[in-house]
Amino acid sequence: MSTQNLIETHNLTKVYSKVRCVDSVNMQVPSGTIYGFLGPNGAGKSTTLKMILGLAKPTAGNITLFGTPVNEKNRIKLLKQTGSLIESPSYYGHLTGEENLQIIQTLKGCSEKDIDKVLKIVRLEEARKKLVNHYSLGMKQRLGLAAALLGFPKLLILDEPTNGLDPAGIQEMRELICSLPSEYGITVVVSSHLLSEIDQMADHVGIIRKGELVYQNTLESLHSHAKQQIALRVSHTAIALDLLRQDGITATQEDDYLLLPLVDDNYVANLCRQLVSQNISLYRVEKREKSLEDIFLSLTGKESSL
Amino acid sequence: MITLQMEYRKIKRKKIGLTMCAMMSIQFAWLLWASKNPSEKELLQGWLYNLHTQPLLCAIMMPTVISVLASRLADIEHKGNTYKQLKTLRTAGALYHAKVLCGFLFILAMTVADYLFLLALGYGHGYVGNPDLKAYLLSFVLQTACCLSLYLLQLDLSLLFFNQMIPLVVGLCGSMLGVILMYLKTYSFLPWGGFLSSAIVMMDWNPATRIVTYYYRDFSSVELFALCMIAVWIVLFYTAGRILFTRKEG
Numbered sequence: 001m002s003t004q005n006l007i008e009t010h011n012l013t014k015v016y017s018k019v020r021c022v023d024s025v026n027m028q029v030p031s032g033t034i035y036g037f038l039g040p041n042g043a044g045k046s047t048t049l050k051m052i053l054g055l056a057k058p059t060a061g062n063i064t065l066f067g068t069p070v071n072e073k074n075r076i077k078l079l080k081q082t083g084s085l086i087e088s089p090s091y092y093g094h095l096t097g098e099e100n101l102q103i104i105q106t107l108k109g110c111s112e113k114d115i116d117k118v119l120k121i122v123r124l125e126e127a128r129k130k131l132v133n134h135y136s137l138g139m140k141q142r143l144g145l146a147a148a149l150l151g152f153p154k155l156l157i158l159d160e161p162t163n164g165l166d167p168a169g170i171q172e173m174r175e176l177i178c179s180l181p182s183e184y185g186i187t188v189v190v191s192s193h194l195l196s197e198i199d200q201m202a203d204h205v206g207i208i209r210k211g212e213l214v215y216q217n218t219l220e221s222l223h224s225h226a227k228q229q230i231a232l233r234v235s236h237t238a239i240a241l242d243l244l245r246q247d248g249i250t251a252t253q254e255d256d257y258l259l260l261p262l263v264d265d266n267y268v269a270n271l272c273r274q275l276v277s278q279n280i281s282l283y284r285v286e287k288r289e290k291s292l293e294d295i296f297l298s299l300t301g302k303e304s305s306l
Numbered sequence: 307m308i309t310l311q312m313e314y315r316k317i318k319r320k321k322i323g324l325t326m327c328a329m330m331s332i333q334f335a336w337l338l339w340a341s342k343n344p345s346e347k348e349l350l351q352g353w354l355y356n357l358h359t360q361p362l363l364c365a366i367m368m369p370t371v372i373s374v375l376a377s378r379l380a381d382i383e384h385k386g387n388t389y390k391q392l393k394t395l396r397t398a399g400a401l402y403h404a405k406v407l408c409g410f411l412f413i414l415a416m417t418v419a420d421y422l423f424l425l426a427l428g429y430g431h432g433y434v435g436n437p438d439l440k441a442y443l444l445s446f447v448l449q450t451a452c453c454l455s456l457y458l459l460q461l462d463l464s465l466l467f468f469n470q471m472i473p474l475v476v477g478l479c480g481s482m483l484g485v486i487l488m489y490l491k492t493y494s495f496l497p498w499g500g501f502l503s504s505a506i507v508m509m510d511w512n513p514a515t516r517i518v519t520y521y522y523r524d525f526s527s528v529e530l531f532a533l534c535m536i537a538v539w540i541v542l543f544y545t546a547g548r549i550l551f552t553r554k555e556g
Contacts, residue, residue, distance in 0.1 A: 050390075050555070053390075053393075053394050054393065054394065055390055055393055055394070055555060056555045057555065075397075076394075076395070076396065076397060079394045079395070080395075082394065084390075084391070084394055086390050086391075087387075087390075088387055089387075090386055090387050090388040090389075090390060090391035090392075091386045091387075091388070092316055092382055092386050092388065093385060093386060094318075094319045094320060094382070095316070095318060095319070099315070099318065102315070103312050103315055103316060104391070104395070106308060106311070106312060106315075107308065107309070107312060107392070107395040107396060108395060147391065
């Protein structure tokens, strides 16, 4: 096993009433990264994260945290180095923000000074004496993040942390998450069903679909899958295809378009001249790029939401 | 110990102690009213009268009081969705134990207050002689055990159900059952019948002379079995609650 990975799961599986919600997931979260855990709603993201945190019992497979296989005996000890925010923030509404953090701080056994630090990080210093019931959703979410940050754990697991936030809140949360590895050395696992969100935050990505981890690598590598093509729309597709074949170019037909690999501008100009000289009308020449959305959809299925 | 301390920190501003005091004061007022202007014969049997009346009042009042207590302790966690966080910091077993202990200490305080009130009432009215402290202590232990069995049941329900109406209705039904059981038998195998099963003083009312006589109960084998059922309920509700709470996924 690699010591660089803070989380490793081996064939992690969860079955609820004969449905495999998580199916043999082998997740690897490298140290010092922001790992984006991406997937459509109901794909199994939360269940996977809950299993890692011991909130759900795996049907099969095992989990390694910080290089140590997790069992019932060492679970709490290992999780002391972890902070989490699963789905919605946990809080006692009748207590103030500060009192909420004091409870978590005592249970975590970390320094009381951390409360001031985390309140400053999430910008809740002024609302510390306010009852949490009077907080806005964004403030509650930030309080949840503050609680997760107490003790400055090595690993932070955030499940859909921007859910229910307004655009400004999303931006603020995103900036905060992005700063954690560089400023505090915290490895972050952040789940989302929004590709754009993960694209802006993560450097590693895992894509889960119907319980199966269909992709796992760096975001850079995912971007490299973005394929560029030239699309042609002409009056006589068959003749144009012949021409391309003579030039040794393999083109595919999609709807009314001919799709050919990215070729240089001179070849495109020549091709256009040849087509026109053979009385073929040239309607469109486009450069197409397979976007991250396309890649995501091809991995997760067209029916998935973005 | 820290987990238990946190239980008390969590209930700050919830006024649970005040609520319990208010509910107990109803019981005290009832007892005061029931024992007002005692006759000479009543003064003679006053200390026994206390031990007879107290379980009856408990059978009516305590199921409701305990359901409110358990519900308030569990509801703060449901409302704030906090178990998914707490279970990453402490084992589910430790969290369950903290809830049990926290509520039990409230119950213990209430029962102690209850028996101190009985003694104060006796001395205040000038009951003849001195109380049989051994009998009072035995009664105290048995009534506390009954309260614990009911508390475990109510806590289990309150932790399992998000909607606290369910355990509260069970508590209210338990109080009603307490009244019904009073008119049926002096013992019962049901958890709510424990107060009456464990009453150590019984009453004999002679319809001809209309004289009431209190006497120490000589437990029959069936009654002893009913008494043992309190221990069975405690073990059963504790084990079931712990298992269900531990297995419950966040």
